Amino acid sequence: MAEFMNFDEMFGTGEQHRESYRDYHQWLESQDSAWLHRKSDEAETVFRRIGITFSVYGEEEASERLIPFDVVPRIISSREWSRLVRGIRQRVQAMNAFLHDVYHRQEILRAGRIPVELIAENDAFLPQMIGVSPPGNVYTHIVGVDIVRTGENEFYVLEDNARTPSGVSYMLENREIMLQMFPELFAQINVQAVGDYPKNLRRSLGNCAPRSCEGTPVLAVLTPGIYNSAYFEHAFLAAQMGAELVEGHDLRVVDGRIAMRTTQGYAPIDVIYRRVDDEYLDPLNFNPQSLLGVPGIFDVYRAGGVTIANAPGTGIADDKAVYSYMPDIIQFYTGEKALLKNVPTWRCSEPDALRYVLDHLSELVVKEVHGSGGHGMLVGPTSSHEELVAFRNKLEARPGKYIAQPTLSLSTTPILTKNGLGPRHVDLRVFVLVSPDGIHMTQGGLTRVALNKGSLVVNSSQGGGTKDTWVLEE
Amino acid sequence: MLGKTADGLFWMFRYLERNENTARLLDAGFRIALTRAAAAENEWASVITTIGVKQPFMEKYERMDTDHVIDFLLRDPSNPSSVISMIQSARDNARLLRTALTRELWSATNECWLTLKELLARPVRERELPFVLSTIQRQNALLGGTLHGTMMRNDIFNFARLGTFLERADNTARILDVKYYLLLPSVSLVGSSVDNIQWETILRSVSAQRSYHRLHKGDVRPREIANFLMLDLRMPRSLAFCYSKIVDNLTHLAKNYEVRQPCFDQAETVFAKLTDRSIEDIFESGLHEFIQNFILDNNILGRQIEKDYRFYG
Numbered sequence: 001m002a003e004f005m006n007f008d009e010m011f012g013t014g015e016q017h018r019e020s021y022r023d024y025h026q027w028l029e030s031q032d033s034a035w036l037h038r039k040s041d042e043a044e045t046v047f048r049r050i051g052i053t054f055s056v057y058g059e060e061e062a063s064e065r066l067i068p069f070d071v072v073p074r075i076i077s078s079r080e081w082s083r084l085v086r087g088i089r090q091r092v093q094a095m096n097a098f099l100h101d102v103y104h105r106q107e108i109l110r111a112g113r114i115p116v117e118l119i120a121e122n123d124a125f126l127p128q129m130i131g132v133s134p135p136g137n138v139y140t141h142i143v144g145v146d147i148v149r150t151g152e153n154e155f156y157v158l159e160d161n162a163r164t165p166s167g168v169s170y171m172l173e174n175r176e177i178m179l180q181m182f183p184e185l186f187a188q189i190n191v192q193a194v195g196d197y198p199k200n201l202r203r204s205l206g207n208c209a210p211r212s213c214e215g216t217p218v219l220a221v222l223t224p225g226i227y228n229s230a231y232f233e234h235a236f237l238a239a240q241m242g243a244e245l246v247e248g249h250d251l252r253v254v255d256g257r258i259a260m261r262t263t264q265g266y267a268p269i270d271v272i273y274r275r276v277d278d279e280y281l282d283p284l285n286f287n288p289q290s291l292l293g294v295p296g297i298f299d300v301y302r303a304g305g306v307t308i309a310n311a312p313g314t315g316i317a318d319d320k321a322v323y324s325y326m327p328d329i330i331q332f333y334t335g336e337k338a339l340l341k342n343v344p345t346w347r348c349s350e351p352d353a354l355r356y357v358l359d360h361l362s363e364l365v366v367k368e369v370h371g372s373g374g375h376g377m378l379v380g381p382t383s384s385h386e387e388l389v390a391f392r393n394k395l396e397a398r399p400g401k402y403i404a405q406p407t408l409s410l411s412t413t414p415i416l417t418k419n420g421l422g423p424r425h426v427d428l429r430v431f432v433l434v435s436p437d438g439i440h441m442t443q444g445g446l447t448r449v450a451l452n453k454g455s456l457v458v459n460s461s462q463g464g465g466t467k468d469t470w471v472l473e474e
Numbered sequence: 475m476l477g478k479t480a481d482g483l484f485w486m487f488r489y490l491e492r493n494e495n496t497a498r499l500l501d502a503g504f505r506i507a508l509t510r511a512a513a514a515e516n517e518w519a520s521v522i523t524t525i526g527v528k529q530p531f532m533e534k535y536e537r538m539d540t541d542h543v544i545d546f547l548l549r550d551p552s553n554p555s556s557v558i559s560m561i562q563s564a565r566d567n568a569r570l571l572r573t574a575l576t577r578e579l580w581s582a583t584n585e586c587w588l589t590l591k592e593l594l595a596r597p598v599r600e601r602e603l604p605f606v607l608s609t610i611q612r613q614n615a616l617l618g619g620t621l622h623g624t625m626m627r628n629d630i631f632n633f634a635r636l637g638t639f640l641e642r643a644d645n646t647a648r649i650l651d652v653k654y655y656l657l658l659p660s661v662s663l664v665g666s667s668v669d670n671i672q673w674e675t676i677l678r679s680v681s682a683q684r685s686y687h688r689l690h691k692g693d694v695r696p697r698e699i700a701n702f703l704m705l706d707l708r709m710p711r712s713l714a715f716c717y718s719k720i721v722d723n724l725t726h727l728a729k730n731y732e733v734r735q736p737c738f739d740q741a742e743t744v745f746a747k748l749t750d751r752s753i754e755d756i757f758e759s760g761l762h763e764f765i766q767n768f769i770l771d772n773n774i775l776g777r778q779i780e781k782d783y784r785f786y787g
Contacts, residue, residue, distance in 0.1 A: 050577070051569070051584045226569055235572040245573045249787060250478055261477045263629065263783040264731050 007151045008423055009074055009413040020077040020472060023189045028072075036416055039181050040071050046180065052173050054229045054460060068465035069174060070415040071181065074426060074447040078474040081443065084155065084430065087340030088145050089439050090330060092432050095162060095317045097333035099139040102316060103129045113332050114325045119316065123370065126278060126313030128285060132302055134311045135208050136436030141273075141309035142201070143432040144168075148343075149411040156343045156408065158427060160326070162318035163310060164275050167446040167466075168431050169233035172197060172240075174468040175444070190473035192443035198240030200433055200440055201273075205241075207435040208307050209270040217270040219243035220260060222251075224276050224292045229461075234275050243273070253296040258306045271307045272297075278312045320369045320403050321347060344406060348399040357404040358395065361388055364404045365456075366395065379456060381407050410456055413467065415449060425450045427458050428469065443471040479571045480633045481785035486567035486583075487637030489560040490614060495645040496547055496557055497610040499524060502679035504603055507540050510671065517675070518543045520652045524645075527555050544603060549594040557610060561590045576624040579617070586613040629730055632723040633783070639723075640776050643716035646703055647769045649679055654762045657696040673699055680711045700761065701753040713768060717745040720775075727783075735782035737775060744771045 007013055010021045017025040044066065053064040076084075101107050102119055109116050119125050144165025146158040175194050179186060202219065209217035223234035225247050238245035250260050251269070259266035274281065280290040285298035300306050316322060322329075324345040330338040346353035346364075357364060366378040378391045395402055412423035429446040432439060447467040448458035458464040503521045507514035518538040522528050527546070530553060535542045550556045554563075565587040572580055590613065598606050625631050650657075656672050673694050677683040680703060690698055704713045720741050728734045747768075756764050780786065 048588065049585050050581050226566070231569070235569070239573040243573075244476055244479075246476065247478075250476055261784055261787065263475050263477055263480045263633075264733070265784070 006409045006423070006425070007149065007154075007411045009149075009411055009426070010072075011414075012152065020075045020080075024073065024075060024185070027185060027188065033416075033420060036071065040069075040416055043069055043071060043177050043181055046177060047173070050173075051232065052170070053232055067170065067460045068451055069177065070449060070451075070465055070467045071178075072414050072416055072421070073178065073468045073470045074413045074428070075470045075472065076428075078472050081471045084147060084340070085441055087155070087157075087338070088430055088432060088441060090334055090336065090339050091145065091157065091160070091326065092140065092143050092434060092439055094326075094330040094333045095143070095160065096137065096139050096434060098329050099311070099314060099317050100133070100137050101333070103132060103313065108329070108332055111332070113328050114322075118321060118325070122316060122319060122321070124313075124315030124319045124322075126316070128298065128302075129311070129313035132311075135210055135304075135307055138208050138309075138434050138436060139311040139314050140317065141205060141208060141311075141434055143434065145430045145432060147340075147428045147430060148408060149428075150408050151411075154341075156341050157326070158343055159320075160318040160323060161429075162314045164277070165429070165431070166230045166233055166275075167429050167448075168197060168442075169236040170466050171431065171442070171444055171446045171469065172236075174446075174466055178468045189470070192471040192473055194442050194444035197431065197442045198237060200442070201237065202241040202243070204433040204435040204437075204440065205271045205273055205307075205309055207437055208309060210304050210307055212304065213270040218268065219271045219273065220246045220269045222246055222248070222272050222274040222276055224280070228275070230275065237273070244269075248276070248291065248293045251294040251297070253294070253300055256300060256303065256305050258294065258297055258300055269306060271309060273309050278315065281308070281312060320345075320367055321349070324403060343408060346404040348395060348402040348404060353404075354395070354399045357402075358392060361392060361395075363407060365407050366391065366402050366404045369401055369403060375461075379407065382454075382456075407456070413447070413449065415451065415465075415467075422453065424453070425456050425458065426467070445469045475574070475629050477784035477786070479574050480629070480783050481780065482567040482571040483574060483630060483633040484637040484640075484779070484785070486564045486571070487634045488641040489564040489567070490617060491638045491641040492555065492645065493557050493560045493564075494611060494614045495642070496525060496555070496560075497607045497614075498681055499649075499679050500544065500547060500603070501607050502675045503543070504540070504600075504607075505678065506671070506675060513671075514538075514540060521547075524648045524652045525555055526648070527553055540600065541597075544598055544600070548598055548606070557590065558594050561587050574630045576620075578624045579620045582617045582620040586617055589613055627726075629727060632727050632730075635723045636720060636779060639716040639719045640772060640779075642711055643713050643720070643772050644769065646680060646711050646713055646716070647765055647772065649676065650700075650703060650765045651762070651769065654765060657700045658761060659697065659757065670694060676703070682709060682711065685709065697753060697757070700757075704756070705748055705753055714745070714748040717741065717748055721745050724779075735778075737778040737782045740771075740775050740778055744768070744775065747771075 010017055010025065012018045047066050047069060053066055098108065108114055109119065140162045142165060144161035144167065146161065148156050148158045171194055205219055206217045219241060221234050221238040221243050223231060223245060225231065235245055244260060246260050251258055252266065254266045254268065257268040258272065259268045276292050279287045280292040282293045282295065282298040283290045284295045298312065301308050323342065324347055326342055327338040330336065346357050348354045348357055357366065362380045364380045368376040410425040410427065413426045414421040415424045426447050426449045429448065431442050431445060447469045449465050449467055450456055450458045450463065451465045452463050455463060499521045503517045506517040515538045518540065522531050522538065522543065525547065531546055534546065546553055546556065548557045551559055553559060565583055568575060568580060568583040590610065593606055593609055621634065653676055673696065674683065676699060677686050682702065686702055702709055702712065706712045707714050707718060709715055724738045724741050728738055
């Protein structure tokens with residue numbers, strides 16, 4: 001085993017495996033590496049056959065790609081997990097209180113706890129949502145919280161995803177494939193199940209149906225269509241929940257409700273799990289160019305005729321500038337200190353912070369406030385002189401567009417490489433469901449891994465892969 | 475069920491059925507090309523006409539060479555009726571309506587697509603053709619088996635079956651449309667080897683050689699062939715069989731939805747034309763005209779189904 005510069009999930013900082021990996025490590029030691037590679041190839045064949053792919057724009061032949069899957073699981077002890085659960089629960093609760101507040105009385109602004117410009121000048125703030133109260137005051141029905149780790153007890157929230165977080169289908173399929181490939185492991189090791197997610201999602205969304213809904217709520221998943229990179233997931237979740245998968249052109253407003261065109265005429269829908277961005281939701285109320293949305297859906301929503309999950313305008317809670325205030329936001333709404341740490345963040349809109357960032361550019365990670373998918377970001381330590389100069393110019397031209405964070409030494413987990421096991425950096429996306437009945441977390445998540453040696457970028461569009469994530473039973 | 479989903483299912487199964495038919499026609503045509511080189515070009519011309527791609531083929535090639543025909547029908551992406559185009563369209567549809575398919579049926583479709591894509595990545599040489607055609611048929615059989623073994627017998631199934639049988643009826647009728655003259659009593663030179671080969675080819679192109687011979691103890695007669703392909707309810711590719719299935723599936727839909735749509739009456743009318751009359755009556759009033767009317771009726775029914783079940787907005 002190579003020496004670890006970082007904290008490794010399997011080996012910590014030493015040569016000995018950590019307690020949570022005891023049984024797995026013992027099993028792994030007794031496996032033949034050629035057999036493991038065969039299993040790995042087999043898994044890829046299965047993924048390809050069942051078509052678990054993501055679409056890539058602008059590439060004709062490779063327009064559907066597999067996300068590389070690594071067969072070595074990432075294992076989380078029950079103690080570590082319960083700690084994460086408490087922190088995430090608190091955070092998500094605060095997030096919903098914050099959303100209700102900014103779209104109603106704006107107490108947090110009155111109290112001067114966050115600057116007015118942060119909201120007023122933010123593109124993610126949706127004025128149309130002012131005064132709208134969604135059923136149960138739930139705004140973020142589905143949240144993906146990205147967690148990174150730098151040491152035995154050092155967990156950070158890297159990012160909140162409160163709009164349309166994706167990846168949960170990979171969490172489910174990764175487990176499915178592990179059960180197929182290595183059934184004996186699950187007989188030996190007590191791993192928490194994740195397979196209930198679709199059932200819980202269905203229940204959670206159903207609980208948020210409009211007050212007018214009688215009987216079993218009718219659910220639909222709204223997708224931008226087959227060319228969307230996450231189309232597989234949209235279809236997968238709809239199928240698993242027994243919901244219809246609809247596109248904007250299948251829907252219209254009928255008698256003050258949203259209805260879908262069926263073989264028997266138009267049938268009303270109670271809850272729409274939308275995977276379409278706010279801006280494209282309704283050409284009458286938002287972007288008039290949008291062909292993905294449903295004209296008038298927002299008016300129906302405001303009148304309480306349909307539930308849209310997540311609510312429009314939730315982006316104001318996961319924007320990277322707002323992120324930097326999350327500890328204050330949590331304190332303000334829960335009266336408690338944040339249980340999970342934020343990554344220290346410099347807001348380049350502030351002159352002092354900008355000066356610091358410019359002076360230390362080669363040490364920092366700089367991100368766009370509204371960026372996602374690892375695009376438009378600078379990883380200082382691995383960038384060339386030219387890249388740094390180019391980025392410095394962009395930063396000086398529009399500092400308000402950026403935030404900066406220290407380059408964290410993310411924890412690693414071994415992956416299976418041609419030359420045996422090798423450590424690679426990982427993060428973890430935890431999936432949270434919110435309904436009036438409470439906050440529910442699937443005991444597992446999606447571990448994303450940067451497959452290139454030394455890389456810190458885990459995004460699937462940039463050489464990232466995934467792993468099954470095990471939360472151990474107590 | 476969404477109108478869009480019904481549309482996707484209907485066409486997905488039409489595409490798959492058409493592929494099977496193309497593979498059969500190629501198989502029958504190839505047999506002639508191998509055994510009677512002189513007749514090959516004529517046979518390929520009728521295959522190309524049956525599939526309805528004569529014009530695009532002639533724009534591309536001057537002669538009906540075996541190689542050209544094989545390439546055009548199997549792997550030419552510019553030919554929307556080629557096997558590769560059809561499986562691509564079927565799989566695109568399957569992606570769109572993935573929520574309506576069982577996991578097994580989706581996997582079988584995806585696997586069929588992956589297999590055919592690889593199989594047809596390079597030009598198919600003559601000696602590889604039998605293997606390629608049998609692979610296409612085997613993949614289709616897997617899909618058919620998975621449909622029957624895993625899908626619920628509900629409206630989803632009904633729309634899939636409607637697509638299959640409308641397409642199959644069209645295919646059988648087109649074969650008859652191109653070859654009808656061989657079946658007319660007036661031209662039959664009974665016992666001549668040319669006709670024997672032609673009749674065998676017709677039977678082969680609907681995979682019915684063995685069934686026919688079993689029924690008729692080796693006595694190959696044009697009247698019996700016409701009867702077998704058009705009116706015999708035991709023959710799974712006959713016009714009458716297809717329509718009995720179409721009526722069945724529309725009956726299920728009408729019961730399930732508690733509405734009898736206009737397409738139901740249309741289908742019953744067409745079915746009656748196939749059950750009320752003997753083959754002699756049909757010959758008397760004109761075989762070719764009967765077949766052409768059937769093709770027309772079949773198309774009209776397809777459009778009525780699309781309308782009645784709101785396939786489009």
